[in-house]
Amino acid sequence: MKKLHLVSLGCNKNLVDSEVMLGKLKQYELCDDPAKADVLIVNTCGFIGPAKQESLNTIFSLHEARKKNSLLVMAGCLSERYKEELTHELKEVDLFTGVGDYDKIDEIIALRQNRFSSSTYLLNEEERVITGSNAHAYVKLSEGCNQTCSFCAIPNFKGKLFSRTLESIEKEVRFLVAKGFFDFSFISQDSSSFLRDRGEKEGLIRLIETIEAIEGVKSARILYLYPTTTSNALIERIIASPLFHNYFDMPIQHISDAMLKRMKRGAGKERIIEQLTLMRQAPNSFIRTSFIVGHPQESDAEFEELLAFMKTFRFDRVNIFAYSDEEDTSAHAMEGKIDTKTINARIKKLDKLVAEQTMQSLKNEIGKSVTILIEGESSEHALFMGARELLWAPSIDGEILVNDSDVENVRIGACYQARINELAGDKLIAAITALA
Template identity: 60%
Template sequence: MSNKLHVVSLGCNKNLVDTEVMMGRLKSFSLTDDATEADVIIVNTCGFIDAAKEESVNTILSLHDQRKDDSILVVAGCLSERYREELAEEMPEVDIFTGVGDYERIDELLAKKESRFSDEVYLIDGAERVVTGSTYHAYIKLSEGCNQVCSFCAIPSFKGKLNSRSLDSVAKEVKSLVKQGYYDFSFISQDSSSYLRDKNIKDGLSLLVQRIELIEGVKSARILYLYPSTTTIKLLENIGKSKIFHNYFDMPIQHINDDMLRIMKRGFGKEKTLELLEYMKSLPNSFIRTSFIVGHPGESEEMFEEMKEFARDFGFDRINIFEYSDEETTSAYDMKEKIDEDTIHERAELLEEVQAEVLQKSLESEIGKEVEIVIDGESEEHEFLLSAKELIWAPEIDGEIYVNDRTDDEAEIEYGKVYTAKITSIVGDILTATVDNKE
């Protein structure tokens, strides 16, 4: 078999981890950014909402149009898992289909040129990964599946119930990556605050925090995707006490109106949600990211206005916005009080204005502060500007900092190294900073 590989990973960072596992199994291949010269093309798809499904299908078709005649096109991941029969029938362009359970067997599937769908989702346990996008940061997947019953979410229908990795498995992977030079980690899953609950361990995430703190070489960590009804004040306290885990809280609350939260089957009301958010905000150097869904069936104008005002006033650092997507296999799909698409778009645009205000306010609050940053390399803006991020921020999603000055022009700046910097100004939605690189 020839050995040029082109890989596209779509969707969330959990997908990215799975893609990196496939790349680890195919290390004998040389990676290429040019799909036209690739002997094997792999698309790891997302099947969460309509926009993601459309992107996945368009990507597959576009790559097929570019591919060599004798190349192999592989489609893996959530879209193919969710629609395995339909895609096999409607997309003859694809040579191999596989879902969410066979990432570590991708070399076998290529050798046999066969499609395969395992009955279980794939959990990393000792698999070698090719970490992409960073020399110092890696994502660590804690679990697959979800025990929640949110009205709008189809993920449990094709990924099943919560299935957590063991603490030993997670620690082993982190230790391995530390030996390779990684020191900054983001721990992710669909519902991270439920980690180990399927093993009858109620506060598994606190145990994870304690375990990771024992690993020499881990300098920085954060947890992504806390779920309100499974997050406790005790867990937040334990994160707050940690010397390694940042007070970084990514909790997608989706709405704030009590009736809407009940319709969404979130299992948690406004009062308890506020209690958690206020506690997060009270912790030193906290950073709070959330997500909202607009246009869910039953959302009245008054409900939307309540959410919009709360988004503006609470003091979030970052906000994601999702337009409601009507997904089969969800309970919302059968609800009668659907919101028309024009209204959904209009509400999303109004909330995007708030989103921009919130971002600007959060960034402006950083001016004058001394913070820890990591230099990633030259910026795309100008060769004399270096691109960086605050160490507490999650990579790529929380923003960029331009380093335009340093206190010691003689000293060489090292990429991937942590520096103390003073935030000096803001240009649009990008902060600028001066680095103290004196030894």
């Protein structure tokens, strides 16, 4: 049997597309060693500078490691965004494909022809090979984005918003439940715009109602809410749901009205604070956000306003990004670029606050009885099992170390009640008390 080595870079939306490719290439045996693979695929990220460089470095590394007569395929966002330049200049790669043909990857490899479809790919009837868990799966709601953020190039190579039908999503979730999956994260570039391209303003509320009616779904969360399309009604419906966690992932990027306007974010400071306050009032709420530091024309006063806001509002997790000057964005043409030294100094200040808030969020869990999902051996030591609080999103919100159990034969992919006993470094330590 021929062997396949696949590397999925970037976001979890990319991961879903990689899982589609794995589903189309089931005739291959997966292997971890690129030197033994007959086919090597890199699903690239083309969002910002560091992600683009990581994609290229991965290509070069795999090219150096691969065996003679193997096939190196470059797929995904970076390949799509720079298809003209890369197909002519990147001689290390044998085949190129973009973001519209994940379900045709078997044909592309068989024919050994580059392919860049003009249409947007959305999962329909294709069977994915879910990776990383036997309990959790990501479900993509839509592709593309209708927002016009000054710093973001995604609409240029992903296109306008294109939502899946609710029937398609329901069918996929039912199929995954039948295979044993019970925990779901619903994702897209702008999840709160789901179905707006089909004339429905509150598509996520309909999604929640649909998923709640599926027997076997035990846990769900929505990732990537956008301030201008997240209504109070949606927040209240999430809070009222017996199934969806009070998990709110809304990248706000800044809090200064002037900066939000330059970033073309739509919602201003007052509206964002109204949304965050409503989210924080929810029982057991968990709020994740992200900030961009060093966007053109960000003044010292505007950055200090962001710092002051961080001191007054408690987030559970925060991602910080240095502004990346992308050539096909409106920010690229702006005057008032911020130098790297200033950006790094600002990030250092913000990092300190974020670290304090993250530690406080973890400390708040000590003494609680929570539902955890066992994910496997811990990253720390073989004596511990690794878990996450079921409320949390996989991979990004942290790991809980399980060092004791009142339940025998603890299983990977199963849920348990656990008591959080202490915090060691940035890891919570828990003991299982009962089946969930």
